[in-house]
Amino acid sequence: MRILVSAGEASGDRNGAQVLRALRARVPGAEFVGLGGEAMAAEGLSRLHDVSELSVMGFVEVLPRLAGILRILGNLVRWAERNRPDAAILLDAPDFNLRLARELRHLGIPIFYVIAPMAWAWRESRVRMLRDLDALLCIYPFEEEWFSRRGVPARYVGNPLLDDPVLAELPDRHACRRRLGFPEEGRIVALLPGSRTAEICGVLGDLLGAAEILAGEFPGVRFALPLAHPRFRPTIEAALAGHPSLQVEIFEGRTSEVLRAADAAAVCSGTATLQAALALCPEVMVYRAHPVSVFVARRLVRLSHACIVNILLGKPAVPELLQEALRPETLAGALSPLLSEGGPRETMLRDLSALRAQLGGPGFGDRAAAEILSRLAERVLTAAGGPAIVVPDAR
Template sequence: MSRPLKIALVAGEMSGDILGAGLMQALKVQHPDAQFIGIGGPRMQAEGLNSYFPMERLAVMGLVEVLGRLPELLLRRRRLVRTLISERPDVFIGIDAPDFNLGVELRLRRAGIRTAHYVSPSVWAWRQKRVLKIREACDLMLTLFPFEARFYEEQQVPVCFVGHPLADSIALENDRAAARRALGVDEEGPLVALMPGSRGGEVQRLGDLFLDAATRLRSLHPGVRFLVPCASAERRTQLEAMLVGRDLPVKLVDGRSHEVLAACNAVLIASGTATLEALLFKRPMVVAYRLAPLTYKILKRLVKGPYVALPNLLAGRFLVPELIQDAATAEALADALSPLLEHGEVQTEGFEIIHRTLRRGASVRAAEALLTLIEQR
């Protein structure tokens, strides 16, 4: 090309900022003079992104919060679309945040700008009709998981499975003893990680339940101890309050969730991306989740498929126990965890195959697919 590539990206939260920064690094290897515009956080800005406004203005969780911010979000999206149509980037990449980005992609593609979406929404699981909008909005879908790519191929949406960056960054083998030394815990004896989530609502619903399960598990295995990684100071305060009056050998750790996973023998974990991390660390797990009753009733009708936990979705079978809503009792969780302390390898035998399947150099593969898309013009 006679001029530098101009690439637009929009990330709406920290996980997208991490993905975007890795993608920008890979793009700059082949195009060092590429220009980056759009919206991103500190990592993307450090890679050279000119962010039109703070990424935090897009990071909204919960229906009520979204409704309260909707006028601002719609105004920002209109202004962003106008700006990008004026800038005419070679490609626009929406990174996750589908409720915001798919609308941007649709308008830009109609204006003749190539568009891609990085990280598929859970359209294969619920609200499947969204695939019609995706087909109209995206020249290319970049997926993290192979089952997502198969879904899009069936729906005739151009797709590229790039793998997951976590599978690239987490080693195939991890040293449990070294992780325990780094965390300052005894190298001997069974250690269970309790991971009730990173958001306040998740910890509120699952924190006491996980601690009750830990109490029962200790009656079955008197020598067991527990590690709990705290995602923030607020989560630590929340968990400290839940521990008052309990006689449990629990160590709270600020962050360092990967070291906690490397150190433990088994994990009691909330459904979500953290279950993928536990799988990549080859740690046996029991997955649990609880939602507000009304939310659960609605989602139960909408969600398609027999699995909730990512390890089961990736394996295509019930590889790990998943106990959801009323099935998630302290007794059931402890009873499911108990055999994993002695025979966890029965569950983890398939984890390395999944790890290798996802370990594909995601950022590089995504960059190559996007450059190919640009060249097709």
Template sequence: MTLLYLSAGEASGDVLGARLIAALRARAPDLEFAGLGGERMAEQGFETLFPIRELALMGLLEVLPSLRRLARRLDETAADIARRRPRLVVTIDSPGFNLRLAARVRPLGIPVVHYVAPQIWAWRPGRVKKIAQRVDRILALLPFEAPLFEAAGIPVSFVGHPILESEAAQGDAARFPLEGPGLIVMPGSRRGEVGRLLPIFAETLRALPPEVVPVLGLAGTVAEEVKAKAAGFGRPCRFVRGPLEKADAFAAATAGLIKSGTSSLEAAVAGLPHVVAYRVNPITAAIARRLVRVRFASLVNLLCDREVVPEFIQQDCTPEKLAVALRPLLAGGEAAAAQRAGFAEALARLSPAQGLPSEAAAEAVLGMM
């Protein structure tokens, strides 16, 4: 049996890992898998070395209190790889942890493939030299990433964006009836995100018409915290958990209030007009402003090179501004139609040459083996 070691550090990487396992098994049934994963990979029979919620941290200062624990988990994972001697290691996103892991694996002579290119086009382009010393190939999600890494000598496979395989486009509004205009509220899957964004989102709702129904997405690690904070919204809320239920909610809702990240692309796939919001620690934000090199936070906006989705980042992330931007979307009409046209334009640029993104990724991994 051939062993493949996967390392997914958070919920989005867990989804990628699960689809990759399924696509690899369809092509090479004798493969075995080990490493780090979450609920979705567990559905594929994958057993994780430790719970990946310990790695789901975001921000520069926010990570500091957990550095010792992260270092201990890094040691544990590197030792597990050295003991198992897999044919190949696939690190999935979470570059803060996974690229450090790749550096520890490289001296073992085991090839490393990194799935989801680090965003050197957005900030700290100088990282590419260090990345070139740690990985043997990158599986890129975005079409413009390959030339940036190939210029540094890193082979790249553009595999397309996994959002194209998302259940978000398969929702059925009839399975999720709402008594008024539905507003999808996605505060994130990390405690820091929920703590900073959900109070702002609650104030935003108070500025919207009373008939608007908030529909809150629940992620595994923060589900109970989100439910508890939603009790202070001052109106009945609906909750969704799991990709299929979320897809039905997307289909039934009128608009979305969504933290910056993959959830915004999910909304685009579902054709749901929305606004993007994000806020981090002020010191983290000050550092990021010196490093970030792109105009937009939303991938839809980056792919279209214009603001299709309104963005409210840091000091602009206020209840007043969010409510003003949401009202025309909740009313439908031209504002909503313009966003949907932009979604189609952006998503057309995310497809691989053939097949599904997970299939393209599986082919690239098997080629490395």
């Protein structure tokens, strides 16, 4: 079995690795080719392009890289034309992957889209393209019903973050601190400035400015900054050079442990906000993008909340500091009550616990792989004129 895979950003690469691992366990000879990163390469992906070539976000920010993005798209389509894979697995990155899906559909290739586009938030017109998929595998519980009611073959397969052992098991906070080299007592604040260069440049100064304020308010407080990728270390270290009095420890590849060890976190908008929630780490969401991108988004997005934690809970459980609202003093003021027992901290912890229960347990990769193989088997039987089969519940 040969499968084309396309993941347009780091989170898609990590999530795709779980799916590829589960598929290899069921189909040992499976071959994976396409667009991805180091995580999927470790599971056997032969990369035509690296995920770093595509990772960009925003309406304005994408323009300088448009020619390169279209070149990658063309290369993937030409590979599919020459090699006719048995299926395609597309992960997130809808601006890129929905265009790829349209081209692959013309070739008659079965398409499985993992991590649904946020059509429930904006651009509902994308539903028309999603109806042609063999399956849309969703990572939020409400999405299966939302898409199914609109004619999309959707299935909730669990959230991939819960396959992280730290988030699944929630080890003792003190044990996480010892493993990270922190003392068991004392306050720790996690700083997560994002997984893209533009995000980091947009919020890092405010995060470090807030850290300076908190250091004055809480003597002895320490800060932990997990890197989304090692390539961001020079940027982070250059910024830290302007704050020599701050005690900031940089970590690579240990985000969940850092969040579990921390008393509170300032987190750039994205998957990391849900990661903090599942670690039961009280948090404040931050974000700053190009003003034109924000102008367009505010006129298209139909949601009252920006943070996925608040969207899932249906209420403003996590403070959101966006654009001009993000300032060092405002961020420090939002984090301060989360560093002391009682009141806001306890309320948020109850909300985050409720969210964990809503999402279920681990097994995202296994459920996704089972769903893909089941749908492929159904397609083969139908094409051969065999009896229709009922797709079993992969959950």
